[in-house]
Amino acid sequence: MSVSRAGLRYAKAILDIALDKNEADAVAVDMQSIADTLHANAELSNFLTNPVLPGANKLSALEAIFSNTSGTTKNVFRLLLENKRFAILGDIATAYLQLNDQRNGIETALVTTAQPLDAALETAVLNSVKALTSAKVTLKNIVDPSIIGGFILRIGDKQFNASVAQRIQNLKRELSN
Secondary structure, eight states, X not given: OOOOHXXXXXXXHHXXXXXXXXXXXXXXXXXXXXXXXXXXXXXHHHHHHOSSSOHHHHHHHHHHHTTTSOHHHHHHHHHHHHHTOGGGHHHHHHHHHHHHHHHTTEEEEEEEESSOOOHHHHHHHHHHHHHHOSSEEEEEEEEOGGGOSEEEEEETXXXXXXXXXXXXXHHHHHHHO
């Protein structure tokens, strides 16, 4: 997932501060919570991006919703108020998590399937992916019914497409030639 350049710059600065305070992992937990909440709650995302609403209201809402976050994360909210940049909070959280994973040598493998993976299949895919890379790997399953069946595996800049939709597309191309 790509993030804005501004979100990436903020995330780098936050990671540097968190590392100096030995809070990088605590802030990562906060950022995961923020990313999950913003992804699941369109109303909150719309509230933060609404230019008409006062920044003080947005700050109060974030401090209430994320009251258990670290002091560093709460300072991020205040910085976003000062700079009027609440709209990029989701990008900041996503970028921070990516940077923190890089720092810890963790790579995320994205597996797109037509149906959610069950636990046994998820374990099998994770073991196969671990054989391909020396990094620690976490698995994220994206459900996309349009691929019909099979899977698409993406690790870093590498992609393996074994979806039924891709096979149909290849067959169409062969038949038209």
